Amino acid sequence: MAEHLLEVRDLAVRFHTANGPVDAVKGISYHLSRGETLAVLGESGSGKSVSAAAIMNLLDMPPAEIRSGRILLAGRDLLEMSAEERRRINGKTIAMIFQDPLAHLNPVYPVGWQIAETMTAHGRPRAEADARALELVRRVGLPEPEAALKKYPHQFSGGQRQRLMIAMALALKPDILIADEPTTALDVTVQAEILKLLKELQAETGMGMLLITHDLGVVADVADRVVVMNRGEIVEEGFVSEVYAGPKHPYTRKLLDAAPGKGAMHEPIAAGEPLLKVRGVSKLYGTFTGLHEASFDLMAGETLAIVGESGSGKSTLAKVLMRLEEPNGGTAHYKGRDLLAMSPKELLGVRREIQMVFQDPTQSLNPRMSVFDLISEGWVIHPEILPKAKWRARVAELLTEVGLSPEHMRRYPHQFSGGQRQRIAIARALALEPDLIVCDEAVSALDVSVQAQVVALLDKLRREHGIAFIFIAHDLALVRDFADHVMVMKSGRIVEIGTVRQIFTSPREPYTRALLAAGLEPLPHGEAPSAPVLAPAAEHQVVNHLA
Amino acid sequence: MTLADDTLAPPAEKPAALRLLAMLRRDKVACLAAAFLVLVILCALFGPMLLGEAATKQNLRGRNAPPFSLEQGWLMVLGADQLGRSLLARIVVAAQNTMLVAAGAVFFSALIGTVLGLFAGYGGKKTGEAIARLADVIMSFPSLLLAVIVLYVFNPSVANLIVVLAITRIPVYLRTTRAEILEVRERMFVQAAKVMGASHRRIMFRHILPMVLPTLLTIATLDFAFVMLAESSLSFLGIGIQPPEITWGLMVAQGRPYLNNAWWLAFWPGLAIILTTMSLNLLSSWMRIALDPVQRWRLEGGAKNNG
Amino acid sequence: MLRFARKRMLASLVSLVGLVILVFFLVRLTGDPTDLYLPIDATDAMREQFRANNGLNDPLIVQFGRYVWDLLHLDFGDSIRRARPAIDVVLEAFVWTLQLAVITMSLVAVLAVVLGSLCAFWAGRLFDRAVTFVSLIGASAPDFWIAIVAIVLFSIHLGWLPTSGTGGWQFWILPVSVLFIRPFGLIVQVVRGSMIGALSSPYVKTARAKGVKNRPIIFVHTLRNAMLPVVTVMGDQAAALLNGAVVVETIFGFPGVGKLMIDAILQRDFNVILAAIMVTAFAIFLMNLLIDLAYLLLDPRIRA
């Protein structure tokens, strides 16, 4: 057998917890060759990130334990190397893009320094590293690269942070890139560019890429081979086209079936008095306009999707509406009262009715609270919702509804995978039985089958209880299935707003059209695409980030 | 929405206290520390009752009797003091006043300091600023002067002593809490709690405080020693607890001139102070880990160290 | 940041004024210096004379007015005991205290932070246990024990160092070492605790994934995140040193502000007390301002 760049053999990882051992990875094997892209698809919580962490020597042992297996890098077993040898490999030979960019960036250092550090840590001179950092930041399409280098992680949007992680990983042109959900927070236009960048690099250096993702479109677009994981095991493996065409394992089939973008589009309900009426809301960060004069209406029981370029002010809008950031102007009337002008006391009164699921799930969960405490906290604050005796049962129910299991309620956030945390956050928002939920990329870290389940749940709540949603997403297929209205944002402004049908069938603005064009077609069911389903590169409209 | 029936819910866990105890059993050092503290507490509770008599019985002929001799009875194993009283009995009896003063002062300063710090860090800008300046004032007000004033105008009772010592220690807790909050309040989970409609109080005490608490605990345990020794220097200046009342600090201070020729006078009570502080600190670092879910694995069984 | 500093200075000035008022009236509650200053067999006439000379006969408010008036002319009054301007007496002593505090705290800052961080990194290992053990003993042992044992050992038995007094560098070693011990023990523990938490943050994983060496991971990535409580507690310890290290000053014969203050308090030398408090308070306010600025520098998320 030819020597592979990277080979994982029979890797098994177990976590020891107070509630007994958790087998996160149960004896998986795969390999990656030079210039190849291996996609790891799989259920959320199936052990994708954990196996990647094992390769990078990032598991805390204990509580983790590698029960068996070898990880061969060009024939040498990483697990038998000294810590120093592995350090020298990390970053230079194998680089990693983490799933949760905010938590994984050091909050107290400017991002430019952090990117350059990858190079200085491996002996590159400071000046060279700085120059390369600037180039990288430009390559990943961040606006105002010089200024961006000096900013701190919290000053970036979710997608921008993800691109910073990517820049960091690419700094030394590694032989192997482990990319854990590298594009979850990116809008389709930027995603296309990033994928293109990765492919270019691959062509240039022969980099092998281990791409962990749940996005079937991305897999189809860039991967050569795919392994499908479920509950810590590899259930299927093969060339992308083969697997897509003839999935053998039931889980794979279920996954492919669940791909969004196939249902009927919603028809918006008749107009009436809007639940939320936003007028002229603006937000400045220093001199930078994060949000400019946003105005829109939202009916009860309606879903408004917000799509748009990464860094265009979507999260900012959400945070302003939640009064987490003080706006620089505008009004937002909720049931006739202006949210933005409420006194802190009045605000407490309506807090329960408006909930938010944050873009960065890790950071939004208190690390010292168990899942039970996290979800039931709302009932502690608003005891009228549920009598205490029923809390346990209801938490269990909510967990099941979002695709987790009741046993999870005793665990703490750090013991979950990215997608699992996101679901905890959703369950927490649902627990409060609000009238309006703002979902900021709330399902972006979920595999499509779980995603479908969660979206169906949300849709059911919308229909049955008249909950309204503001649904920030970049997954156009999902938006198409789930939204009533769509709002398109760019550079802090709303460029277009309309019903789903209108936006998807007859977009008015060129930006909207570019967005739609860049969208990766998720796999049409049953068809065996011989070539990746991707709009031709020529049609990509380069987005001018400086605009 | 319907409620699932109770079978869905996993069985309730063991009570938290039991789980902590199980973890404590596994950590030998922390276990020892806890045992010592229990002993100290028992001494504090029952010492004066059991040995009060023996602690005051003078015997000028047997003054400064050296330790480790059982000739004079087991009470004299640690030796005798300047007046021939049993050091062992005195240490046991003194535990009560010592713990009362030290625990009282540390508890109140930590409580008041932390609460003020929470307000300074999380409250409005104006209150925050005012409280921080107040801390400045207390910090630069010499504790000795405060002691002289309070104990001169009132009298040197245990309660007043606690007041004096507590006031002077407030700023550390206040400033530490405030500093940590400045950072913690910017974290996303605090914002998430806000979104849920959590009151300021809940955010302060449920979300922010647990993040600050371990550091405060570390400071508090070491402050224990500081307070015991500060109390002794006050006694020495004639404004603290005075004989015939005894505290470890006072015993240390009184034994000081004998350091050259009867070391045991100051050594045993000093050792009691050190051991108490050390036990408290070891227990608090154990607690820091036991209460932090991210760190807890260090104390949980089952994992063999293969890292 | 400059505006912040300026605003803080103003606020601190208000605190200083409050402090002076507070101390001025409070110290006068503790009795009249006449009895302490004059011998017991002094006649009533002498007592009367003494009070008149020192303005102790006037109503308190008049005394206060006069004090403030003089203060505005930068006159801090005279020391009754020493018959010299109080401020001179205080400044002379403060210079010593400041030197002691600065030297000690610099050593503490470096050593405690380094050792504490390493303890956290090797939590539970032998190194950690040993450093923790030693630092805890240091932090809770009576300081005069250490001082006297050190003198007996190093000065008398070994003859390496002078017992006490002031002079060349040898004279600093014992006092600084004794002063060093408590803040060192405390700060090692604070650093250790704070670092244990920070070392399991995700950004540490990022750094490891980048191939950063352990040393920069500990001292660059993590330490800065763990520094807030450390800086605060260091400030508190420094303030304690600035207020004077009485035991060390008495034992080693260091003419610092701590001993001066104690004597002044016991002798009810009001002007010296007030001047000493103003000088140390000024230093402490300044230090706290610097610490608050350090917060802003350490963590960009903190807003002034």
Place this chain on the structure above:
Amino acid sequence: QANTDVTIVLGEELDLVEPCMATRSNIGRVILENISETLTELDMKNGGQVAGRLAESWEDQGNGTWRFKLRPNVKFSDGTAFDAEDVKHSLERATSPDISCESSRYFGDTKLSASVVDPTTVDIKAEPAQPILPLLMSVLTIVPAETPIEFTRQPVGTGPYVLSSWTPGQSIVLDRRADYWGAAPAVTKATYVFRSDSAVRAAMVQAGEADLAPSISVLDATNPATDFSYPNSETMYLRIDTSVPPMNDKRVRQALNMAIDRAAFIGSLLPEGTEPAVAIVPPTTLGWNPDIKVPEFDPEGAKKLLEEAKADGVPVDTPIELIGRTDNYPNATEVNEALQAMLQDAGFTVNLRMLEVAEQEKLYSKPYLEGRPPQLLSVLHDNAKGDPVFSAFFKYHSDGRQSGISDPKVDDLITRATAATGEERAKLWSELFATVHDEVVADVLLFHMVGFARVAERISFQPTIATNSQLQLSEIGFKN
């Protein structure tokens, strides 16, 4: 360091170097007779006689005036000559209301005035007449006539040494003068340093950093070769306020005296050499009465007396406060605890309170607080001046500031003794001591205390009762 230089380590720093404050022991030890000299001095080596220093002789002129013949050819350290004008100015300066000179307290209400007869003769007149004026002149330090009436920081005197440097808080250096009128002392240079901790003072001599530590704690006096005890002129006693019941009953006061086992303290809590006291002044004082007996230790007798008193309705069960002062002398707290225990064994109810200086001072001196409980003040009294007049009035006279008794006979004895001279004076004082001790039972006299000095082996120095308040460098010699 030349081998005729010495370093002396003192416990208390000098806050001033003002000659007229030299009666304060911390200042006197450095200045008195080293820098500033007096007209007369107390010669402790010869049983406490008044001897001449800057005065060669003196005689009583009657009606309160004394004529002093001054030593000729004496120069101040600034080069000016010493004459009668200087004496006059020194007296005026010391008694001036503009500065609070401490030496003037020895003059009490006596008005003193000096008149120059000729450059070497001066008349000093006291109103009312002062029989011990020559003794009083041992506290008056002589400064040049040019010295302004304010505290000086550059003392100029006629003594064998000059102040050559003073670094407050650290050290004082005295250098030997070449043009001193008397015999040149052996020590050429003396450096004084200050350490408040007795153990450190002892250690410094041991380590060779200092040659003399005039006072160390008994606990540090561990080396018989270098450590010497000397009576330090302090007398420990319990002051009784006889106006408060049950202390107003003589039997109770006697019981107090009998309850204390004085012998048990000596050699245990207090060093060997400590003497049980029968008077408030040390035995070297004029009129000290050798016939007074130390009260027997007799707890049973004390109990009996108490019962008798109780039977007569004296409230002997009233709790009595024993008020001590922390750190007053080595083992102060322990001594008071032991006293408390002994008194309790004899049937008293005693509560101990240890106070800080100022607080005890408040209780020690008149006006006493209204409604006070019965109190015993455990205090030291210091009189090294050789005459009881500095103690008797304010300790025992009805108007005395710290007197706990009011007895016409005692008042009369004090008034007469104060005015008397010679043998008569001594007799009256003796009578006073007997009366106070045996008839009135005014207080519980306990001990004459001793101090310890550590003297380096290379020098010779004999501490005396005067060492507490002055330390003449001329008394220091070198062994080889």
